[in-house]
Amino acid sequence: MAEGINESFAKVLQRWTTHNNRRAENMNNRLQLGIAGLAIVAITLHLWLRFGMTIDGDVAGVAIRDFPLLIALVLGGVPLVWNLLVKLFRAEFGSDLLAGISIVTGVLLGEYLAATIVVLMLSGGEALESYAVRSASSVLRALANRMPAIAIRQVGDTTEEIPLDEIAIGDTVLILPHKVCPVDATVVSGRGTMDESYLTGEPYRMSKTPGSLVLSGAINGDSALVVRADKRAVDSRYAKIMEVMESSQQNRPKIRRLGDQLGAFYTPLAVLIGVAAWVASGDPVRFLSVMVVATPCPLLIAIPVAILGAISLSARRSIIIRDPSVLEQVDRCKTMIFDKTGTLTYGRPKLVEQLVDPNQDAARVLTLVASLERYSKHPLAEAIVSAAAQSETSSSDTLLSVSEISEPPGAGLRGIVDGHEMQITSRKKLLAKGGGWAERLPEQSGGLECVILIDGEYAATYRLRDSPRSEGHSFVDHLDDRHGVNRVILLSGDRTSEVQYLGEQVGITECLGDQSPEDKLRFVTEQTKAAKTVFVGDGINDAPALMAATVGIAFGQNSDVTTEAAGVVILDSSLARVDELMHISRRMRRIALQSAVGGMTLSVIGMLIASAGYLPPVAGAIAQEAIDVVAVLNALRVAWAPKSLTDF
Template identity: 60%
Template sequence: MEDQASKPATIRPIVDILIAATAAAAIAAHLVLRFVARDAGAVLGVPAPEVPLLLALAGGVPLVFDLVAKLLRLEFSSDLLAGLSIATSVVLGEYLAGTLVVLMLSGGQALEAYAVRRASFALEALARRMPATAHRKRGGQVEDVSLDAVAVGDAVVVFPHETCPVDGVVVEGRSTMNESYLTGEPYLLPKAVGASALSGAVNGEGALTIRAERTAVDSRYAKIMQVMRESEQRRPRLRRLGDRLGAVYTPVAIGIALAAWLASGDASRFLAVLVIATPCPLLIAIPAAIIGSISLAARRGIVIKDPAALEMIDTCRVAIFDKTGTLTYGRPKLAEILPAPGFTRDEVLAAVAGLERYSRHPLAAAVVSEAQAAGLPIEEAEEVGERPGEGLRGLVGGRAIQVTSRAKVASLAPEAAGMLPPLAGGLECVVLIDGRYAATFRFRDEPRAEGRSFVGHLGPRHHLGRILLVSGDREGEVRYLAEKVGITEVYAGQSPEQKLALVRDETSRAGTVFMGDGINDAPALTAATVGIAFGQATDVTAEAADAVIMESSLESVDELLHIGRRMRAIALQSAVGGMALSVVGMLAAAAGLLPPVAGAIAQEVIDVLAVLNALRAAAAPRTLSDFATGPRRDAIGEHGNAAEGPRVRVG
C-alpha cells in the first residue's frame, strides 16, 4: 500500500515547477504590458503591468506558508530571507522585486527536486517483488489463491523461475533457489525433499512443492518489509549544506536590513537589502553543482539517486561493507582440495570434473573451471545419476565417483567419517572413489582483486577512520574475507534487523557509508548517511540506496568519493563567493545606492556568476589523476594493512 506520507513529497516538485513557470510568465507579461502596451489594462481599474505580478505572488503563497512552518520549528534555513523578501515586497508594493524572488526560490527548489528520490519507491519495489497469489495444492488440484489465504500446513507449488511466496519445507521436487537477496549467501542452493525454502527466494528450473510453515505476514520477507518500512520512517533528516551556510548568513542579512531601516527610516531600504540578500547562490548554485556532478557520475557509470549523498559523502568517517557482491564477486570458486592418503589433488579433480560436466549443481561450474585452468585431461563420464539427497554419482575411467555432503558420508561410507577434515567456513563437498574417501573440496566466494588496496586506500585518501565488515554469512566465511582484504572489525551472522541497528548506531555518532547489494541490505542502506548499491542489486536495493554503482567495481566507489569531494568544494566556492558579493550589495543597498528592483537585478548577476562557477562540476577535470581510471590500481594505491587479525562478532 502506498505510504500516505509520500504523497506530499510526490506533489511538491510539481508545485515548485508550476510556481516557477508562473513567475517567469508573469515577469514577461509585466514587461510587455509596461513597455509595449501601457494602456491595455486601464479598464481593469488597477495598473495593468502589476496584474500578472499579483497573480504570480499569489502563487508564491505556498512557499511563504512553508517558510513560516520552518520558522515556527525554529529552523532558520537559507530560504527564510526569500520568504521575508516576498512578504515585504507585497506590503511595500514592490511587486516586480517580489516576483523575482518567487522565481529564484521556486526555480532553485524545482532544479533539485527532479533528482530527489522518494522513500516510498523502495517499499513499492519491495512489494512488487512478491507474488500477489500462490499456487495452493489440494486433493491433487492446483488453484491460485491470494497470498493471505495460505495457511500453515498448506502445500504450495512454486513453478520454475517464480518467487517463493511463503517460508516452508520442500515436500516434492528438485531445484535450486537463489536466496542471496535474503541471506547474503552468494550461491544457488540445491533444494530437495526436506530442504527449507525462504519467501522471496527465486526458484530455478524445477518445480517445487512447499509445505508452508509460516503465513505470508509472518514470513522472512514480510519481516524485511517491516524493517524497511520502519527504517524509512526513522530515516535521519540530514542538514543540507545550504541550510548550514544559511544558518549563519540569514541572521547577518536580517541584521543589516534592520539596521538600514532604523538608521534611514526608509522601509524600502529594508526590502532592498533583503532582495539582494536572497541567498540564490545557496538556492541555485549548490543545486547546479549537484546536478552537474550527477551528470559527471552518470558518465562514469554511477547513478545518483539522492543528491544529498554528494553533499554528505565527503563528511562520512565510517565505511560499512556487506560481504557478498560488494567485496566479493558473488560467484563460488574452488578454493581448496584436501586429498586423502593414496590420492593426489589432480587425480581427484580430473575425475570429479568429468562427472560435474553433467551436473546442474551450482558448484559444478567451479570444479570444471578449476580443472580446465590446471590443464587436466577431463575424461568422459558414464551412468551419471543425481538422486535427491545423495549427491552426484557416475563412472569416470572405470571408477565409481560420488560427490556428496559431509552429512551423507556416515551412511554411504561409515569408515570415511573419521577421516574428514575439520569443518570450515564456506561450502564443501566430499568425494568418494570406489567407495573410499578421496578428498574434500572447499569453495569460497573470492574477494575482488582490488579489495585489499581499496580498503587500505579509504583511510589515507578519504578520511574514513573505521572500516567495518557486516554480513549475514557464517563466521568462517566472513573471517576469511576480512583477512584477505585487511578489515579488522567484523560482524558475522547479522540479520537485516541487526544490520539496521548497527548502522543506525554508527550513524548516530558519525557519518556512515554503507555498501551492499541484497534485499537484506535495503534497511541498512536507508539508515546510513550514504547508501551505495552495486549494479547487480535488486530493484528494491537500488531504490533504497542513494547511489548505484552500475559496473559493480570498487574503483567506481572510489570515483564516487572523489566526485563528492570535488562537488562539495565547487559548491562551497560558488556559495561562499556568491554570499560575499551579496554582502557587498547589501551594504550598498543599506546606504541607499540600490533600490529593490535594482537590487534584484544585481542579485541575478551574482547568481549568474555563482552558477557559472558551479557548472564546472559537470565537466571532467583536466586530468583524471584524482579518479581511479583504467586499470585504476595506481590511483587506488597499494597501501599496507593492519597485521592484526579480524575481531569477529557473531550475531
C-alpha cells in the same frame, strides 16, 4: 485477549497515521509542482507581453505585462510565504526564509519578475526534495509488486488459484518454474534450485529436494516444486522484510543540507543589517535595498547548479545519483560498511585450492569429480565443473560416464563414475562417522570446502571461495588517509568463517557474519547514530541497511528494490567508482562552498554599501545579478571532469 486487541488497534492506528502522512506529503508535493508550473507560465507570458507584444498599457497603475506575475505571486507566493512565516515562528532560519523576505521585498518594490523567479526556485527545489524523500516509499511498492497476488494450491489431483492471503499452514502449493515462492514452506516433491540471495546474501542458487526449506520471495529455478506451507503469507520471511523496510523508512536519518547550514548564519545577518540600516537612517527604503542585495541566489542557485554538475559528471562515470543530498554527505562519512557478496567480491565462486592425497593424480580426481558434479544441483557444482573445463589436463570433452547418482538432502553427492564409487561430502559429516578421518584431512581454514572419497578412500579436499575484487585491499587501505574513514566494517549474511577470510584478504578486521536483514538494519542504525555512515550492498537483503545509512550505495541493477532504496547506484560495479563518487562529492562541496560563501561575502559587502545609502534598490538588484552570475559560473566548473578522480 485484551493485549491482542490493543496490539491490533496500535497497528491499525500506525497504518492510518502513516497513510495520512503520506497523503499529506503527496498533496504538498503536487502543490509545489503546481506552483513551479504556474511560475514558469507566468514568467513566459510576462516576457512575451514585454518583448513579443511590447504592450505598455496599465490597469489601476499595474502594467498589463505584470499581471501574469501578480497571479503567480498571489496563488503561489502567498502559500510559500505563509509556510516560511511558520518556520520563522519556530526559529528555523534557513536560506528559504530569506527568499521569502525577498519575495515580499520584490513585491513592495514592484520587482515582480524577480519575486516570481524566487517563487520558482523555492517551489522547484522543494518538489525535487520531496521526490528524493518519496523514493523510500517506492521501495515498499517495489517489494509488494515483486510478490505474486495469487498462489496455486494443490488439492488431491487438482489445482486452484487462490489469493495469497488465503494460504493456510499445511496447504500444498505448486511453484512453477521461474516463479516467486509465496510463503515459507518445505519441499514435498520435486528437485531443483532456488535463488535466495535477496535474503541470505549467498551468491549461489540453492539446491532443493524433498525436505528442503524454501523461503518466501525466493525465485524458483527451471523445475516445478510442490511445497507445504509452514507459515501464512503475512507471517513469512518476505512479509518480515517489508516490515523491516517500513521501519527503516520511518527512521531514515535526517540530513541537514549545505544551503540550510549556510542560510542559518546568512539569513539573520542579512535581516540584522537591514533593520540596523532602517533604524539608523529612519528610511525604510534602506531596508528594502539591503533585502534586494541580500537575495540568497548564491545559495538558491549556485549550490543546486554545483549539485547538478556533479550529477552530470557522475552519470558519465556510470554513477547514478538518485538522492542529491548524498553528494553533500558521502565524503564526510566516518564509517564505511560493506556487504560481502558482489561488493568486495565478484559474486562468482571459484575452485581456489585442490589438496590431493599423494596417492592420487590431481587431474584424474578433478575429472572424476567434475563428471559427477555436472549432474548436481549443489551451488558449488558449477564452480568445479568450470574449473575442470579450464584445466589443461581436464576438460568438459573428457568427462566420464556416470551412473547410480544419489543426492539425498544434507547427505552429499554419491555416484559411480567410470566404475569408481565417488562420494562428495563435507568435513563435518565425514568426521561424524568416525573412523580416524581427522588424521587424513588437511587443517581446516576459512571458506567453503568439500571432501572427496574415491572407492571409500580419502582422495582430496577442494576449497572454494568467492574471489575478492582485485582492488579491494588497496581501496580499503586508502580510506583512512585519503577520505578520513576511520572505521571499515564487513557485514554479511554469509558464513562467519567466509566473512572473516575475506576480511583478511582485503584488510578489514571488523567482520560480522550470519547477519539477517533485521540484524543489518539494527547494526547500521546504531552506527549511524554514532557517526555518518556509508553502506555498500547489492541485494534485496541489503535494502533496509541501505536506507538506514547516511549514504546507501547499491552495486549493479540486480534488484529494483535495492536501487530504489539506495541514494546512489553504481552501474559499473567497481570499488574505483565508489572512490570516484567520493572525490566528485569532495570537489562539488568545495566548489559549491566557493560559490556560496564567495557570493554571500560579496552580498554582505553590497548590503553594507546599501545600508549606508550608496546603493539604491534598482542598483542593488543589478549588483546582485552580477554576483549571481559570478557564483553560478564558478559552480558550473563542477561538471568539468578533472584529470583523475581516484587516488588508490
